[in-house]
Amino acid sequence: MGSSKLSLGNDTIAALATGQGGAIAVIRVSGPDAVTVADRVFAARSGHPLAEAAGYTVHFGEILEPYVSENLSAELPLSRQIVVDEVLATVFRAPHSYTGEDSVEISCHASPYIVGRIMQLLLEAGARAATAGEFTTRAFLAGKMDLAEAEAVADLIASTDRAQHRIAIDQMRGGVSSALAGLRGELVELAALLELELDFGEEDVEFASRPRLAELASGIAAETDRLAGSFSLGNAIREGIPVAIVGRPNAGKSTLLNALVGDDRAMVSEIAGTTRDRIEERVNIGGVGFRFVDTAGLRATDDVLERMGIDRALDAIRGARVVLLVVDGSDDANDISVQVAELDLRSHQRLLILLNKSDLGGTASDKEGCSVSDKEGCFASDKGGCLAISAKTGVGLVELREWLSSAVDVEGLEASSAMVSNVRHYEALVRAREAVDRLLANIKSGLSSDILAEDIREVLYHLGTITGEVTTDEILGTIFSKFCIGK
Numbered sequence: 422m423g424s425s426k427l428s429l430g431n432d433t434i435a436a437l438a439t440g441q442g443g444a445i446a447v448i449r450v451s452g453p454d455a456v457t458v459a460d461r462v463f464a465a466r467s468g469h470p471l472a473e474a475a476g477y478t479v480h481f482g483e484i485l486e487p488y489v490s491e492n493l494s495a496e497l498p499l500s501r502q503i504v505v506d507e508v509l510a511t512v513f514r515a516p517h518s519y520t521g522e523d524s525v526e527i528s529c530h531a532s533p534y535i536v537g538r539i540m541q542l543l544l545e546a547g548a549r550a551a552t553a554g555e556f557t558t559r560a561f562l563a564g565k566m567d568l569a570e571a572e573a574v575a576d577l578i579a580s581t582d583r584a585q586h587r588i589a590i591d592q593m594r595g596g597v598s599s600a601l602a603g604l605r606g607e608l609v610e611l612a613a614l615l616e617l618e619l620d621f622g623e624e625d626v627e628f629a630s631r632p633r634l635a636e637l638a639s640g641i642a643a644e645t646d647r648l649a650g651s652f653s654l655g656n657a658i659r660e661g662i663p664v665a666i667v668g669r670p671n672a673g674k675s676t677l678l679n680a681l682v683g684d685d686r687a688m689v690s691e692i693a694g695t696t697r698d699r700i701e702e703r704v705n706i707g708g709v710g711f712r713f714v715d716t717a718g719l720r721a722t723d724d725v726l727e728r729m730g731i732d733r734a735l736d737a738i739r740g741a742r743v744v745l746l747v748v749d750g751s752d753d754a755n756d757i758s759v760q761v762a763e764l765d766l767r768s769h770q771r772l773l774i775l776l777n778k779s780d781l782g783g784t785a786s787d788k789e790g791c792s793v794s795d796k797e798g799c800f801a802s803d804k805g806g807c808l809a810i811s812a813k814t815g816v817g818l819v820e821l822r823e824w825l826s827s828a829v830d831v832e833g834l835e836a837s838s839a840m841v842s843n844v845r846h847y848e849a850l851v852r853a854r855e856a857v858d859r860l861l862a863n864i865k866s867g868l869s870s871d872i873l874a875e876d877i878r879e880v881l882y883h884l885g886t887i888t889g890e891v892t893t894d895e896i897l898g899t900i901f902s903k904f905c906i907g908k
Contacts (some may be wrong), residue, residue, distance in 0.1 A: 427705075427885075431452075431453060432452055432453075432454075433448070433451065433452030433453060433454040433455050433458050433547060433548045433549065434449065434451055434452055434548060434549050434551035434555055435448060435449065435451075435458070435540060435543045435544065435549070435550065435551060435552070436449060436540075436551035436555075436556070436906050437449075437536055437883040437905035437906070437907050437908040438526070438556075438908065439454060439531075439907070441727075442531075442735065443531055444531055444897075445528055445529070445530065445531055446528070446531040446535075446536050446905055447526050447527065447528050447529075448526070448527045448536065448539055448540060448558060448795035449524065449525075449526050449527075449551075449907060450524060450525045450526070450527070450543060450548055451518070451519075451520045451524040451525075451551075451559065452520050452522055452523070452548070453522065453523065453554060453680065454523075454547055454797070455522065455523045455524050455525050456471050456472055456511050456512065456523050456525060456547045457472065457547070458525075458543060458547045458548045459510060459527070459546075460472055461542075461545075461546035461547070462484050462485065462486075462539070462542040462543060462546055463480075463482055463483070463485075463508070463510050463527070464482050464483050465480045465482040465510070466481050466482050466483075467480065467482075467483070469483075471510060471512055471525065471769065474512045475512070475514070476512055476513050476514030476518075477511075477512070477513065477514075477517070478512050478514070479509050479510070479511045479512075480510045480511075480643070481507070481508075481509055481510065482507070482508065482510065483504045483505070483506040483507055484504070484508055484527070484529065484538075484539050485502040485503065485504060485505065486502060486503050486505055486542055487502055487503075487713065488531070490586065491738075493904075497704070503534060505534075505535060505538050505539060505542070506529045506530055506535045506539070508528055508529040508539075509528040509625070510525055510526070510527050510528075511525065511526045511527075511528070511754050512524075512525055513526070513569070514523070515649045518563075519558040519560055519565065520556050520560050520563060520565070521559065521560060521563030521565050522563070523816060527539065527873075534864060538714055539715075541870075542846070543820075549824075549893055550662070551906060552906070553901065553902055553903070553904050553905060553906050554575075554901030554902060554903070554904025554905075554908060555575055555901070556905055556907070556908055557571050557575075557901060557908055558571075558897065558901045559891065561703065561897075566593075567595075567888040567889045567890075568887070568888055568889030568892060569597050569843075569846065569887050569888050569889070570592065570593050570594075570595055570598060570654060570890075570902070571901075572592075572843060572845075572898070572900060573589050573590075573592035574593055574903050574904075574908065575905075575908070576588070576589035576592070576593075576842070576843075576901060577589040577590060577593055577658065578905065578908060581705070581710060582705045582709055583707075583708025583709065584658045584706055584708055584710070584711040584829060585658060585659060585710065586661065586711045588655055588658060588840055588842050589842075590595070591839065591840070592839070592842070593685070595687050596839035596840070596886070597648070597839045597840075597841060597846065597888075598887075598888050599777070599839070600644065600648060600839045601884050601887060601888060602888075604640075604641050604644060604645075604884060605881060605884055605885070605890075607637055607642070608637070608877055608880060608881055608882065609635060611633075611634055612874055612877040612881065614880060615870045615873055615874040616870075616874055617873075617875065619870055619871055619874070622657040630661075631864055631867075634860075634864055634873070635861060635864045635865070638857055638860050638861050638864065638887060639861065640851075641689075641852060641857050641880065642861070642870060644860070645853050645854045646854065647843050647845075647859065648839065649691060649841065649842040649847055649850040649851060649854065650848050651839075651841050652841045652842070652846075652847040652850075653742075653769065654829075654840070655725050655744075655840040655841050655842035656831065656841075656842050656843075656844065657710065657742050658842065659842040660712070661703050661710040661711060661712035662709060662710065662711045662742055662743060662828070662829060663712050663714065663737075663740055663741045663742055663743070664712065664713045664741060664742070664743040664744070664745060664825070665716060665734075665737040665738045665740075665741035665743070665744050665745070666678055666691050666714060666745045667713050667716050667737075667738055667745070667746055667747070667764065668746055668747035668748060668760070669733060669748075669749065669760070670717075672746045672748055672749045672775040672777055672830070673747055673748065673749065673778060673813070674715055674716065674745040675700075675715050675768065675814045676777075676812040677715075677745070677747055677775070677777065677810075678700065678701045678702060678713055678715040680812045680813075680815060680818055681702075681704055681713055681813075681818070681822075682702045682704060682713070683706060700714070700715040701713065701715075702715075705904060706788050706822050706825050706826050707826030707827075707829075708825075709826065709829045710824075711743075711825060714737045714741070715736030716733065716737050716738075717731050717733065717734045719865075730769045732896070733831065734769045735751075735804055738764055738766075741770060742769070742770060742771065742774075742828075743770070743771050743772070743773070743825065743828055744766060744770055744772045744773075745772070745773055745775055745821075746760060746764065746774045746775065746814075747777050748760065748774060748775065748776050748777060749777060750776035750777055750778050750779050750781075750809060750894055751777055751778040752782035757774065759775040761774070771828055773806060773807070773808060773815060773821075773824060774806070774807045774808070775807075775808055775809075775810050775817075775821070776807060776808065776809040776810065777810055777811065777812055777814065778811060778812075778813070779809045779810060779811045779816055779817065780811040780813060780814050780816065786886070787802050797902050806824075808820055808821060808824070839906065845886075845887075845900075846887050849883045849886045849887045850883075852883040853880050853883035853884050854878040855880040856876060856883060858881055859876050859879075860873065860876035860877060860880065863876055887896065888906050
C-alpha cells in the first residue's frame with residue numbers, strides 16, 4: 422500500500438485483548454502458527470485438536486501446563502499436566518479474521534495470575550508478545566480496513582459517550598472513506614486521460630475534457646469543504662464539547678461547576694477573585710461529553726496572579742463552542758449587555774446567559790431583564806437565550822442540561838453524512854483543497870496537460886494519506902503506537 426515498506430508479519434503474536442476488571446478475559450493469538458501455538462497449550466474436551474477445527478467455531482477445554490516434580494527436573498507425562506483454567510477457544514481461519522490471518526481467541530477467567538500464566542505458556546509455545554496496535558496494523562496491511570477505518574478503531578475503544586461512539590462507528594464502517602472513494606476514482610480516471618495526452622503530445626490531442634475536468638474539480642472542492650467544515654464539531658465531540666463558564670467575580674461560576682459535576686471540584690468563597698486558574702471537568706449530558714471550564718472572574722485588576730487567571734479565562738472563551746455567562750441575578754445593577762460585548766463572541770459560538778442566585782430575588786432574575794442583543798445575534802432562539810437559575814439550590818439546572826443537550830443533535834449525527842474528527846484527516850483535506858484551487862486556476866489559464874496532471878496527482882496524494890493509499894512507515898508507526906496492547 423502506497424510507499425509503506427511494512428509487510429504482514431511471518432511470526433505469531435499474542436496479547437490480552439480485554440481491559441482490567443470483569444470476570445472474563447480474552448487473549449488473542451494471530452499469525453501463521455496461531456492454531457499450532459494454541460494447540461500446544463489447549464486441550465479440547467472433544468479430544469480433537471484445533472488444527473482440525475473450521476473457522477468460526479468455539480471449543481471448550483483446558484489450558485494445561487506441565488507438572489515438574491520437585492525431585493526431578495524432567496517433565497512428567499501429559500496425563501499429569503496441571504489445569505490452569507477451563508476456557509473457550511474460538512478459531513478464525515485466514516482470511517476471515519480481524520487480522521486476515523489464522524487467529525485463536527482464548528476466553529478465560531480474568532484472574533491476573535491465570536492471564537499471566539496463559540500468556541507465558543503461549544510465548545513458550547512459540548508466540549511473541551504483540552506490540553501496541555499490532556493486530557490492527559496487520560488488519561490494515563492485509564486490506565481488511567483502510568487507514569481511516571483503522572484509526573476509528575482506537576476512537577471507538579476510547580469513546581465514552583454516545584456522540585463519540587456515533588462518529589467512531591461511522592468512520593470505522595467507512596463513512597469518511599466512502600466519501601473520498603468516489604472523488605479519488607474520478608480523479609484517477611482523468612489523470613490517466615491527461616497522461617495519455619502526454620503520450621500524443623506532438624499530435625495536440627485532448628482526451629480529458631477541460632470543462633468536465635473543471636466541473637469535477639469544483640465538485641471535489643465543495644466536498645472537501647464540507648468534510649473539512651465538519652471537523653470543528655467532529656473534533657469537539659471527540660475531545661468533549663468545550664463550555665466556558667464566565668462572568669464577574671462572585672457571580673456563582675464555581676458553585677455552578679460544582680453543581681454540574683456533582684462534587685466540590687472548585688473552591689467557593691464570598692471573597693471576590695478566589696478562582697485564579699482554569700478548572701476543567703468533563704460531564705456526560707444526553708449522550709454527549711461536555712468539558713466545563715470554570716474561569717477567573719472578569720474584571721479590571723492590578724493583581725498579577727488574578728490578571729493571569731483572567732487572560733486564561735479569555736483564552737477559554739475563544740476556544741469554547743458554548744459560553745455560559747453567569748450573572749448575579751440578585752444584583753439589580755447588572756450591566757448584562759456590557760458583559761456580553763466584552764466576550765467578543767464569534768458567529769459559531771452559542772451563548773446562554775444564566776441569571777444566578779434566583780433564590781435571593783432581585784428584578785434582574787426576571788428573564789426579561791436580559792432582553793438584549795448583540796451584532797451576531799447570539800440571543801436568537803437557535804443561538805442561546807436567558808435562563809434564571811440557582812446554582813446553590815439547583816433551580817433551573819434541569820433546564821440548563823436540556824439546553825446543553827439540545828446544543829448537539831446526536832440524532833442528527835446518526836442521520837448525517839460523514840463527519841471528520843481526526844486532526845490528521847483535517848490537515849490532509851486542507852492541503853487537498855489548496856491543490857484543487859491550483860488545479861482550477863491552471864485549467865482556467867489553459868496550462869498544459871503535464872501541469873494539470875501534476876495538480877491532480879497532488880490532490881490524490883493528500884486524499885490518499887487519509888485512507889492509506891499513500892503512507893509511510895513513520896506515519897503508520899505513529900498512528901498505531903497510540904493503540905492499546907491487544908488491539
